[in-house]
Every structure is written in C-alpha cells, then in structure tokens.
Amino acid sequence: xxxxPKKLELKLEKRRQDNALRVLPQPQSLIDFSSNDYLxxxxxxxLANDVSKLLKENELNPNGSSGSRLxxxxxxxxxxxxxxLAKYHNSEAALVFNSGYDANIGFFSSVPQRGDIVFYDELxxxxxxxxxKIGNARSYKFTHNDMEKLSKVIERSRNDLxxxxxxxxxxxxxxxxxxxxxDLKALAQFCSENNYHLIVDEAHALGVFGEGKGLISQLGLExxxxxxIITFGKALGSHGAAVLCSNALKRYLVNFARSLIYTTALSxxxxxxxxxxxxxxxxxxxxxxxxxxxxxxxxxxRIRTLEIQDNFINSDSAIHCLILSGNKKxxxxxxxxxxxxxxxxPILSPTVKEGEERLRFCLHSYNTxxxxxNLLQIVKTYI
Ligand SMILES: Cc1ncc(COP(=O)(O)O)c(C=O)c1O
Numbered sequence: 001x002x003x004x005p006k007k008l009e010l011k012l013e014k015r016r017q018d019n020a021l022r023v024l025p026q027p028q029s030l031i032d033f034s035s036n037d038y039l040x041x042x043x044x045x046x047l048a049n050d051v052s053k054l055l056k057e058n059e060l061n062p063n064g065s066s067g068s069r070l071x072x073x074x075x076x077x078x079x080x081x082x083x084x085l086a087k088y089h090n091s092e093a094a095l096v097f098n099s100g101y102d103a104n105i106g107f108f109s110s111v112p113q114r115g116d117i118v119f120y121d122e123l124x125x126x127x128x129x130x131x132x133k134i135g136n137a138r139s140y141k142f143t144h145n146d147m148e149k150l151s152k153v154i155e156r157s158r159n160d161l162x163x164x165x166x167x168x169x170x171x172x173x174x175x176x177x178x179x180x181x182x183d184l185k186a187l188a189q190f191c192s193e194n195n196y197h198l199i200v201d202e203a204h205a206l207g208v209f210g211e212g213k214g215l216i217s218q219l220g221l222e223x224x225x226x227x228x229i230i231t232f233g234k235a236l237g238s239h240g241a242a243v244l245c246s247n248a249l250k251r252y253l254v255n256f257a258r259s260l261i262y263t264t265a266l267s268x269x270x271x272x273x274x275x276x277x278x279x280x281x282x283x284x285x286x287x288x289x290x291x292x293x294x295x296x297x298x299x300x301x302r303i304r305t306l307e308i309q310d311n312f313i314n315s316d317s318a319i320h321c322l323i324l325s326g327n328k329k330x331x332x333x334x335x336x337x338x339x340x341x342x343x344x345x346p347i348l349s350p351t352v353k354e355g356e357e358r359l360r361f362c363l364h365s366y367n368t369x370x371x372x373x374n375l376l377q378i379v380k381t382y383i
Contacts, residue, residue, distance in 0.1 A: 019327040020348045030343035031371050033361050038318045039207055039288040040366045041237030041277050050276045055268055065265040070254075073265025081271050082242070084278065089213055089230070090222045091244035095253050098266055100203050100231035100241040101127040105134065106257030107199070107227065107243055108170075112137030115162040119153060120170045121145065123178060125201060128170055137168070144175075145182045147190060167196040168226070173215035174204035177352055177360065179319030184215060188224040197226035207235020208292065208318055212285045236277040240266050291365035292318060299363055299372050306380045313358075320361045321347070322379065330357045333382050342375050 004012075015021040041047060055062055058076065065073035078096060085094035097103035108131025112118050116137040120128060123144045132139045140157060143149035154167070169191055171182050184200070191198040202214040210218030212235075216228055227249060231241040243253060253260060281288075299320060303309040313321045324330045330346035337344045337359075347358045361375075 018349075019331065020350065028338075028343060030338060030341055031367070031375075032343055032364060033337075033367070033371075033375065034343045034345040035362060035364070036204070036234035037237050038235040038292055038362070038364055039237070039281070039285065040364060041207075041235070041280060041288075043237070044280070047237070047273070047276050047280055050279075051269060051272045054272045054276060058268075058272075060268040060272070062269060063267060065267050067265065068261060068263060069265040070261055075265070075268050075271070077268050077271035077275070078265070081275055084275065085230075085242050085244065088278065089228070089244050090217065091228070093247045093250040094242045094244050095250045095260070096240055096242045096266070096271070097257075097260055098240060098263055100125075100201075100229060100233065101130075102259040102263070103229050103231070103241040103243055104128045104201065105131040106253065106259035107229070108132045109134035109258065110253065110256040111135075111227075111249075112139075112166070112168050115164070116166040116168065117157060117161070118168045118170060119150060121172070121175075121182070123175050124170055124172060125176055125203070128201065144178075145171075145180065147183065147186055151190075167194070168199060169196050170199045170201070172201040172203070174202075174208070174317040174319065176204055176319070177347060177358070178313050178321055179204075179315035179317045179360075180313055181215065181315075181317065184219055184221060188219075188221045192224055198224065199227045199229070200225055201229040203229065203231040203234055203241075204317060204319060206230045207281060207285065208289065212281045212289065232274045232277065236274060236281070238273040238277050239270050240274055288365040292363065295363045295365070295367050295369075295372060296320075298369055299361070299376070302373060302376045306376055308376070308380055308383060311383055318363045320363065321358045322361070322383070323356055323358050324383065325355050325357060327357055330359055333359055333379070336382065337375065337378055340374075340378055342371070342378075344375070 067073040082094045082096055097106060104127035108128055112135050114136040118132050118137050118139040120141055121144055122141040140153050142153045174181055188198055200216055205215040209215040216222055216225055228244040232238040303312055311322050327348045334344055334346040344359050344361055347360050349357055
C-alpha cells in the first residue's frame with residue numbers, strides 16, 4: 001500500500017503522544033451506559049417486524065432508494081414521514097436529511113449568507129460548526145449557556161454589521177457532551193424581541209422531553225423558533241434527521257442545501273423504521289420514558305448520597321458527565337468500569353476542551369437500579 005504522507009503521520013503521532021488517538025472500538029456485550037438508544041427502541045424485534053410489514057403493504061423497494069431525493073430517491077415514504085413530522089411536531093413543514101450531521105451541514109452552510117452573522121454556543125455539536133465553516137457568514141461563539149455573554153458578543157459586533165444583515169443564534173436543547181440545557185424561554189424571547197433567528201438542535205431532547213416531542217414542545221416555543229433540528233438515530237433508535245421549519249425555508253433548503261441535493265436518499269427501509277419508531281413511541285413511549293425518568297432521578301439521588309455530585313455537570317437529561325481532567329485519568333476510569341462490565345465511554349480532548357475531559361454516562365429506560373448503584377460505587381472509589 002502507498003505510504004501515508006509524512007504530515008499525516010506526524011499528526012497521528014501527536015494524537016498518540018496526547019493519549020488522544022481514536023480507534024474504532026469492537027462491539028462488546030457490556031451494560032449499556034454509553035449508547036444514545038435512550039428508550040431501547042433500537043433493540044426491539046417487534047419494531048423490525050413492523051417495518052417489514054409496512055414495506056410490504058406499500059410495495060416498496062426493500063433495499064436502496066436508488067438516487068438523490070431530487071432525482072429517483074424521493075419514494076412515497078418521504079412524504080408520509082414529512083407530513084407526519086410537521087403535524088406531530090407542530091411545525092409548518094419538515095424536511096428529512098440523511099443524518100443529523102447532514103442536516104446541520106446543509107442548513108448552516110446554506111442559510112446564513114455573506115454579511116449575516118451566526119452566534120453559536122461554544123459547545124454546539126461539530127456538525128453545526130462544520131456547517132458554519134463551509135458557509136459565507138461571519139460567526140462568533142458565546143460562552144456556554146450564558147445569555148449575558150451572548151448579548152455582549154452581539155453588541156461588540158454591531159459596528160461592522162451590514163444594514164440588511166440577518167442574525168442567527170444557535171444552541172442545543174440538550175447539549176450532547178454536557179447533558180445540560182440553556183434557558184430556552186429567555187433565549188426565544190430575546191430573539192423575537194430583536195428579530196434574530198433562533199435555531200435549536202433537539203437531537204438529545206427528542207423522545208426524552210415533551211412527551212417525546214422535545215423540549216421546545218414541552219416549553220410551547222414551537223412558533224418562536226426559526227428552525228429545529230431533530231435526529232432519529234438517538235431516542236428513536238433509527239437513523240436520519242429532519243429540519244422542522246416553515247414551508248418557505250423548506251423550499252429554500254431543497255434548492256440550496258447541498259447535503260440534501262448531492263447524496264443518495266435514505267432507503268424506504270430507513271424511513272419506514274422512523275415511522276414505525278414514532279408510532280411505537282406514541283403508543284408505548286410513556287412507559288419507557290417513565291422508566292428513563294426514574295433512572296435519571298435515581299442516578300442524581302445516588303451521586304448526591306455519595307457526595308460526588310460536585311464532580312458532575314448538573315443535568316436533568318439522559319446524559320450525565322463526570323469531569324476528570326486529563327485524557328489519561330478518564331481513560332483509566334473508563335477501563336476500570338469496562339472491566340467491571342459497564343460500557344462508559346471516555347470523552348477526550350480535543351473532542352472537549354483540554355482540562356474538561358470527562359466520562360459520559362448515558363442513561364436508558366432499560367438500565368436497572370442495581371446497575372446504576374454498582375456503577376456509581378466504583379466511580380466513588382476512584383475519585
Ligand atoms: C447535538 C447533535 N446534533 C447532531 C448530531 C448528528 O446526528 P447524527 O448522528 O444523526 O448524524 C449529533 C450526534 O452526535 C448531536 O449530538
């Protein structure tokens with residue numbers, strides 16, 4: 001095989017030295033405290049059976065979609081799903097993308113224009129940052145969940161603002177690497193008072209909050225938000241994503257979001273699996289969410305009892321993070337937990353800032369009280 005160019009070799013070597021080399025893990029049968037399958041839907045055999053039935057009923061291609069959505073890939077299941085999503089999520093329209101990564105790339109690279117400004121929470125997902133980087137608008141980050149700092153950053157940039165500049169503000173309703181939440185009501189009010197466009201990524205709130213509909217729905221803010229990003233690979237246990245927005249914005253994205261246009265559409269099977277997952281969630285999601293909520297509350301109660309709560313980021317979501325500065329330390333504890341049978345992943349720098357390396361505990365409806373208690377006991381002895 002051809003030799004890796006020297007510059008790339010050096011970058012890998014630097015990763016090795018920093019204890020930050022990423023490798024693809026082998027599947028393990030450990031107790032799951034790391035997947036995004038918050039409600040256990042990814043594992044349900046009856047859902048898989050319903051997907052096959054739905055495909056047969058609709059006489060759909062069981063395999064690929066055969067082309068881009070703008071060519072041959074826009075099979076009938078797309079319309080069914082998008083109509084459903086718009087209604088269910090109380091949005092004018094919905095546009096399905098192949099993944100949350102694609103949705104964010106497509107949205108942020110095409111919507112903010114040259115002369116516009118995007119203000120983004122410093123901890124937003126890599127896909128949002130990548131999308132912004134591809135686009136032509138200027139961008140500034142603001143301190144995590146800090147509205148005062150946001151106002152100040154906007155104020156500072158006011159001098160060099162074009163007259164017709166649009167301002168976009170982007171955050172997540174549940175932060176993927178912290179599990180915490182901004183003051184969405186205040187943020188929505190601030191944006192509507194100032195005519196700014198607020199975009200909220202709901203990847204980790206869908207299925208968990210608002211009877212499954214997300215935090216924006218729980219707070220009744222649907223009409224205040226310019227666009228919501230929802231993803232189906234997490235609590236829905238499937239794959240893909242959607243932008244919830246106005247009809248006009250959907251029309252724009254269909255014309256300009258390159259990650260929608262220049263890629264093969266999702267297969268009928270994937271879209272059917274999203275429809276089936278929603279249908280399951282509407283029928284049985286309440287029970288799964290109750291179990292998940294019990295586990296979240298129990299986890300929080302245990303860390304308080306063990307007096308280790310100060311080492312955790314305060315969170316009410318399914319994601320709980322223990323900050324343990326240094327890649328070496330987080331890797332060590334993660335290995336100890338894995339040896340004891342628990343799958344807990346270390347989040348290393350550069351994925352998070354140096355000094356803020358962490359263990360990320362994802363809780364699920366199917367974790368047990370005993371599992372949580374035993375897991376936290378090990379954590380307690382380590383820190
Ligand atoms: C906040 C957030 N947005 C978007 C994505 C990307 O979603 P997907 O996995 O569907 O590409 C993720 C996934 O990690 C995420 O955490």
